Amino acid sequence: MNILICISLWFIFGVQHSILARPFFKKILQNIFGEIFEQHFYRFCYFLSQCVIFYLIYDVISNIENKFIIFEINDDYKLIYYWLSILSKIFLIISVLQFDISHFIGIKQIINFFVKKKGSEKIVMNKTYLYKFLRHPMYLGIILCYIFSTTIITEIFITNLICILAYIEIGSYYEEKVLIKEFGNEYIEYKKNTYKYLPLIR
Amino acid sequence: MKIKKIVFLSMFFVIFVLPHYAQYKKFGPKFSGDLNLASSSRISTFNETFNYVVLNYSDSLILLNNPIVIFFVVAFFFQKILSLV
Numbered sequence: 001m002n003i004l005i006c007i008s009l010w011f012i013f014g015v016q017h018s019i020l021a022r023p024f025f026k027k028i029l030q031n032i033f034g035e036i037f038e039q040h041f042y043r044f045c046y047f048l049s050q051c052v053i054f055y056l057i058y059d060v061i062s063n064i065e066n067k068f069i070i071f072e073i074n075d076d077y078k079l080i081y082y083w084l085s086i087l088s089k090i091f092l093i094i095s096v097l098q099f100d101i102s103h104f105i106g107i108k109q110i111i112n113f114f115v116k117k118k119g120s121e122k123i124v125m126n127k128t129y130l131y132k133f134l135r136h137p138m139y140l141g142i143i144l145c146y147i148f149s150t151t152i153i154t155e156i157f158i159t160n161l162i163c164i165l166a167y168i169e170i171g172s173y174y175e176e177k178v179l180i181k182e183f184g185n186e187y188i189e190y191k192k193n194t195y196k197y198l199p200l201i202r
Numbered sequence: 203m204k205i206k207k208i209v210f211l212s213m214f215f216v217i218f219v220l221p222h223y224a225q226y227k228k229f230g231p232k233f234s235g236d237l238n239l240a241s242s243s244r245i246s247t248f249n250e251t252f253n254y255v256v257l258n259y260s261d262s263l264i265l266l267n268n269p270i271v272i273f274f275v276v277a278f279f280f281q282k283i284l285s286l287v
Contacts, residue, residue, distance in 0.1 A: 005251050051270045056262035060254055065244040082231030086222060093218065093277070101278045150235020157235070 002064050003159050010163035013057045018174065020046055040113035044106030066154035073151035085148035092141030095130055099138075125183055127190060135176070135190070136197040139168045143197070172196060206287045213280055 019025055030038040073081050102108040103123075130137040146164060150157060179187050195202055225232065245251050265271045 002246055005245065005248060008248075009251070047274075048265070048271070051265070051268050051274075052262050055268050055270060056255065056259065059258060059262065060245065060251060062238040063245050063254060064251075065246040066239060078231050082226075082233070085233065090218070093214075096274075096277050097281060101274060101281050105274050105278060107278065148233075150233050150239070152236055152239055154239070 002067060003155060006061055006064055006156055006159045007163060009057050009061055010160075010167060013053060014163075014167045014170070016053065017050060018171065020049070022174075023178070036113065040109045041106070043103075043109050047105045061156070061160060064156050066156050068155060070153045070155065070158065072153070078151055081148060081151055085145070088141065088144030088148050092138065092145050095137035095141045098129055098131060099126060123182075125186060125190065131194075133194060134197055135194050136168075136172050139172065140197040143168070168197070206284060209287045210284060213283065217276060217280065 026038055026042065029042060100108065102111075134140060143161075143164060146161060176187075176191070180191075183190075191202070245254055261267070
């Protein structure tokens with residue numbers, strides 16, 4: 001039952017997160033609230049709503065009863081595990097700092113509205129530093145942070161990990177479809193020369 | 203470029219390294235997942251899940267308590283300061 005609750009919560013999060021980001025949904029919004037809202041304000045609303053929903057759902061998942069412990073990291077290795085958790089956090093921070101955060105959280109689009117810039121300005125593909133090797137370094141950072149967040153491995157931890165991996169796989173598939181539409185051959189070439197988020201997986 | 207690197211490293215030290223180091227010195231290696239496991243509230247049915255969501259929904263709306271919002275706001279200012287250097 002507990003595993004089912006966990007999967008259901010990830011499913012609810014994944015479905016709403018994906019639908020709200022899809023072009024067809026943005027088209028619907030454009031028809032209802034107008035082009036200006038969709039271009040300049042939607043991204044910020046989307047970011048805030050996802051922060052709230054993710055925080056709530058993750059809080060519920062953290063409170064699901066763990067029935068059994070699969071294994072526990074030995075005390076002798078806890079310190080190594082701790083430093084690995086710090087390294088994974090550093091990796092996540094660096095991967096986030098590599099993209100335009102103001103665009104990601106929607107602030108840039110709002111500023112563009114007030115300085116009367118067109119919302120759909122040309123976006124340049126990021127192929128520097130971590131992006132030279134991985135197309136989604138932030139996803140790898142999230143996976144690593146999650147893996148090293150606990151030393152007690154339970155059935156809920158494993159279920160969460162599988163759900164995170166499944167969601168990242170599905171999410172990145174659709175994300176890349178949109179990116180190919182936007183950047184065309186440049187992205188297809190980039191895809192050939194880089195790994196998705198784990199080494200050896202293209 | 204050199205100034206940018208110095209600003210980056212010093213901000214990174216103050217925002218990330220220092221709080222972690224202080225926490226490590228005080229409590230030793232702590233893991234957020236282990237702390238969650240130790241918390242008393244436990245959900246094991248769909249009904250309890252629904253009740254938990256209803257009870258905690260309003261709390262999750264407080265953005266100042268939301269670690270994801272805080273993370274991105276800090277990262278936003280971090281990037282803005284770096285772009286000014």
